[in-house]
Amino acid sequence: METTTIIETRYPECDRMGIIHHAVYPVWYEIARMDFFAALGFSFTDMDKLGVNPAIVDLRLQYKAPASYPQTLKVTTRRGELAPRKLELLYEITDESGVVINTARTFHVWTGPDGRACSIEENLPDIYAKLQNS
Amino acid sequence: METTTIIETRYPECDRMGIIHHAVYPVWYEIARMDFFAALGFSFTDMDKLGVNPAIVDLRLQYKAPASYPQTLKVTTRRGELAPRKLELLYEITDESGVVINTARTFHVWTGPDGRACSIEENLPDIYAKLQNS
Amino acid sequence: METTTIIETRYPECDRMGIIHHAVYPVWYEIARMDFFAALGFSFTDMDKLGVNPAIVDLRLQYKAPASYPQTLKVTTRRGELAPRKLELLYEITDESGVVINTARTFHVWTGPDGRACSIEENLPDIYAKLQNS
Amino acid sequence: METTTIIETRYPECDRMGIIHHAVYPVWYEIARMDFFAALGFSFTDMDKLGVNPAIVDLRLQYKAPASYPQTLKVTTRRGELAPRKLELLYEITDESGVVINTARTFHVWTGPDGRACSIEENLPDIYAKLQNS
Numbered sequence: 001m002e003t004t005t006i007i008e009t010r011y012p013e014c015d016r017m018g019i020i021h022h023a024v025y026p027v028w029y030e031i032a033r034m035d036f037f038a039a040l041g042f043s044f045t046d047m048d049k050l051g052v053n054p055a056i057v058d059l060r061l062q063y064k065a066p067a068s069y070p071q072t073l074k075v076t077t078r079r080g081e082l083a084p085r086k087l088e089l090l091y092e093i094t095d096e097s098g099v100v101i102n103t104a105r106t107f108h109v110w111t112g113p114d115g116r117a118c119s120i121e122e123n124l125p126d127i128y129a130k131l132q133n134s
Numbered sequence: 135m136e137t138t139t140i141i142e143t144r145y146p147e148c149d150r151m152g153i154i155h156h157a158v159y160p161v162w163y164e165i166a167r168m169d170f171f172a173a174l175g176f177s178f179t180d181m182d183k184l185g186v187n188p189a190i191v192d193l194r195l196q197y198k199a200p201a202s203y204p205q206t207l208k209v210t211t212r213r214g215e216l217a218p219r220k221l222e223l224l225y226e227i228t229d230e231s232g233v234v235i236n237t238a239r240t241f242h243v244w245t246g247p248d249g250r251a252c253s254i255e256e257n258l259p260d261i262y263a264k265l266q267n268s
Numbered sequence: 269m270e271t272t273t274i275i276e277t278r279y280p281e282c283d284r285m286g287i288i289h290h291a292v293y294p295v296w297y298e299i300a301r302m303d304f305f306a307a308l309g310f311s312f313t314d315m316d317k318l319g320v321n322p323a324i325v326d327l328r329l330q331y332k333a334p335a336s337y338p339q340t341l342k343v344t345t346r347r348g349e350l351a352p353r354k355l356e357l358l359y360e361i362t363d364e365s366g367v368v369i370n371t372a373r374t375f376h377v378w379t380g381p382d383g384r385a386c387s388i389e390e391n392l393p394d395i396y397a398k399l400q401n402s
Numbered sequence: 403m404e405t406t407t408i409i410e411t412r413y414p415e416c417d418r419m420g421i422i423h424h425a426v427y428p429v430w431y432e433i434a435r436m437d438f439f440a441a442l443g444f445s446f447t448d449m450d451k452l453g454v455n456p457a458i459v460d461l462r463l464q465y466k467a468p469a470s471y472p473q474t475l476k477v478t479t480r481r482g483e484l485a486p487r488k489l490e491l492l493y494e495i496t497d498e499s500g501v502v503i504n505t506a507r508t509f510h511v512w513t514g515p516d517g518r519a520c521s522i523e524e525n526l527p528d529i530y531a532k533l534q535n536s
Contacts, residue, residue, distance in 0.1 A: 011298055011312070012155040016203065021146040022458050023432070026425035030279055034338075044279070044338055056424050060462045069150065070302075070312055145432055145446070156324050157294035164291070164413055168472075178413070178472055190290050194328045204436075204446055280423040284471065289414040337418065 001134040003039045005032040005075040007093075009067060019066035026059060029091050029104050032075040036089065040130045051113030052123060054087055058107035065101040072096055079134045084121035085110055087131065135268040137173045139166040139209040141227075143201060153200035160193060163225050163238050166209040170223065174264045185247030186257060188221055192241035199235040206230055213268045218255035219244055221265065269402040271307045273300040273343040275361075277335060287334040294327060297359050297372050300343040304357065308398045319381030320391060322355055326375035333369040340364055347402045352389035353378055355399065403536040405441045407434040407477040409495075411469060421468035428461060431493050431506050434477040438491065442532045453515030454525060456489055460509035467503040474498055481536045486523035487512055489533065 007028050015021040033054075034044050047053045067073060073093050080088030086109060093102040112118035121128040141162050149155040167188075168178050181187045201207060207227050214222030220243060227236040246252035255262040275296050283289040301322075302312050315321045335341060341361050348356030354377055361370040380386035389396040409430050417423040435456075436446050449455045469475060475495050482490030488511055495504040514520035523530040 010295065011302070012149055012157060012295055014150045015146055016148045016150070016152045018150045022461065023146060023425055023428035026428065027278065027280055030425070034279070055465075057465050058463070059424065059465070061460070063457075063459050063461070144429065145436070146429055156327065157291055157298070160291035160294065161412065161414055168413070189331075191331050192329070193290065193331070195326070197323075197325050197327075280417055280425060282418045283414055284416045284418070284420045286418045291414060 001039065002076050002078045003032070003036045005035045005077065007031065007073045007075060009069045009071045009073065011069050014069045019068055022061070022063060025061055025063075025093070025102055025104065028073070028075055028093070029061075029077075029106065032077045032091055033089060033106065036077040036079075040127065040134060042124075042127045042130070050124070052118065052120065053111060054108035055111045056106055057109050059104070060106075061102060061104045063102055065095070065099055067093075067095060067101050073101070079131060080105060082131055084119040084128065085117055087120075135173065136210050136212045137166070137170045139169045139211065141165065141207045141209060143203045143205045143207065145203050148203045153202055156195070156197060159195055159197075159227070159236055159238065162207070162209055162227070163195075163211075163240065166211045166225055167223060167240065170211040170213075174261065174268060176258075176261050176264070184258070186252065186254065187245060188242035189245045190240055191243050193238070194240075195236060195238045197236055199229070199233055201227075201229060201235050207235070213265060214239060216265055218253040218262065219251055221254075269307065270344050270346045271300070271304045273303045273345065275299065275341045275343060277337045277339045277341065279337050282337045287336055290329070290331060293329055293331075293361070293370055293372065296341070296343055296361070297327075297329075297345075297374065300345045300359055301357060301374065304345040304347075308395065308402060310392075310395050310398075318392070320386065320388065321379060322376035323379045324374055325377050327372070328374075329370060329372045331370055333363070333367055335361075335363060335369050341369070347399060348373060350399055352387040352396065353385055355388075403441065404478050404480045405434070405438045407437045407479065409433065409475045409477060411471045411473045411475065413471050416471045421470055424463070424465060427463055427465075427495070427504055427506065430475075430477055430495070431463075431479075431508065434479045434493055435491060435508065438479040438481075442529065442536060444526075444529045444532070452526070454520065454522065455513060456510035457513045458508055459511050461506065462508075463504060463506045465504055467497070467501055469495075469497060469503050475503070481533060482507060484533055486521040486530065487519055489522075 013020050013024045075093050077091050080090045089106045091104040094100050109117050110120040147154050147158045209227050211225050214224045223240050225238040228234050243251050244254040281288050281292045343361050345359050348358045357374050359372040377385050378388040415422050415426045477495050479493050482492045491508050493506040496502050511519050512522040
């Protein structure tokens with residue numbers, strides 16, 4: 001499974017050099033991640049109700065080419081490694097010409113309503129099964 | 135009473151034209167506002183504990199001169215109109231040369247723990263008295 | 269003429285209280301403003317090439333109801349007062365139920381390639397005529 | 403050499419859960435990086451004049467504990483691997499109790515006035531020597 005998210009760059013996301021500031025990418029990847037979970041049938045609203053969410057513990061980004069404003073970018077998101085308590089997601093951003101401008105990985109630990117790490121395999125077996133098949 | 139807040143501009147706060155983006159100023163004014171309340175003996179931590187805070191209902195900014203990065207700016211904050219349920223604050227930002235680059239007014243309605251408007255004169259008479267004398 | 273811009277709220281735009289932070293609205297209004305100018309046939313790319321743009325000199329926002337994440341909001345934009353060197357724009361944001369959550373006005377002074385105020389009636393008579401008819 | 407940067411967290415940097423949003427950390431690390439270079443005698447203003455700057459090509463963050471508002475955090479910055487065209491920087495953020503809340507690495511490629519990668523050993527031998535000794 002691979003989900004696609006379209007991002008329209010915003011004017012203030014550009015820095016003095018006219019390129020998208022590097023701290024903006026994690027925001028876009030989070031939007032893409034929400035789309036990925038929603039496609040699995042586990043929307044942010046679901047997470048919010050259940051109090052179970054994928055806390056980010058590690059984030060790695062590679063800046064391959066600059067983006068600017070105005071541009072329409074495409075983020076693709078797919079699953080990396082999976083374990084009952086852990087999840088890795090892999091992302092790629094391409095521009096209008098298909099050039100890869102950024103890639104990223106995020107590592108998540110599932111946390112429960114008490115704010116502590118939990119096993120999604122135990123707590124949300126349906127979602128875990130969907131992640132396995134994704 | 136007038137409080138002073140020093141702001142060091144940040145690189146990503148500049149836009150493509152090399153000037154501080156206009157949406158950044160409300161963030162700086164909020165920092166200045168917290169300093170103003172702290173000087174009155176009513177810090178954010180106090181507000182948070184009591185569940186009473188000055189919800190912003192109106193914001194007016196005048197952009198008089200551009201700011202850039204790196205710059206050290208000075209925000210001054212003082213009280214405008216005051217009523218048991220309402221508060222106006224007045225702000226001015228000057229650069230290193232004393233040139234006024236931005237002025238603003240914020241209008242606030244006090245809200246209580248239930249999220250509804252409340253009278254600070256009744257709920258927090260000490261703070262109200264300090265605001266009157268400020 | 270009235271243009272419509274759809275905004276999907278973003279997770280980090282919410283503050284500790286779960287509501288969209290007040291400094292986010294100017295960013296959305298800028299997106300709406302770009303849509304307004306694009307509808308007039310004067311896109312950001314055109315502005316950028318010509319070096320003529322509507323510098324913001326005054327911004328007024330009224331916060332009428334909170335917004336949150338996730339929400340899909342609608343911004344409408346229309347012209348206010350117009351003069352050869354000045355422009356006022358009027359905005360309104362409504363939520364999915366049609367409730368008005370925010371209104372705003374921005375005042376602009378046209379600046380030319382030299383960074384100084386200019387008359388758009390003289391420099392871009394076509395755009396000025398379109399603004400008059402909008 | 404290790405430089406220290408003090409960061410006061412800002413209210414809108416907190417998300418709905420009351421913790422600093424993960425996309426804020428790269429902004430703080432950039433502030434810390436500028437302090438590191440300034441301590442070497444190579445300020446942002448110098449970079450800007452010379453047109454030579456350390457373009458970020460890779461960013462890795464580890465989220466170890468949450469931060470909130472208001473908090474005063476300390477970022478320490480030191481050099482990692484160095485080559486004529488490349489630079490790695492290592493960072494750590496601790497809270498008021500000395501607890502490490504975040505660590506990061508950034509990888510940079512030096513770019514010159516033409517926007518292309520360049521050797522800082524050739525172009526700025528003094529800065530390169532200082533980096534070697536740092």
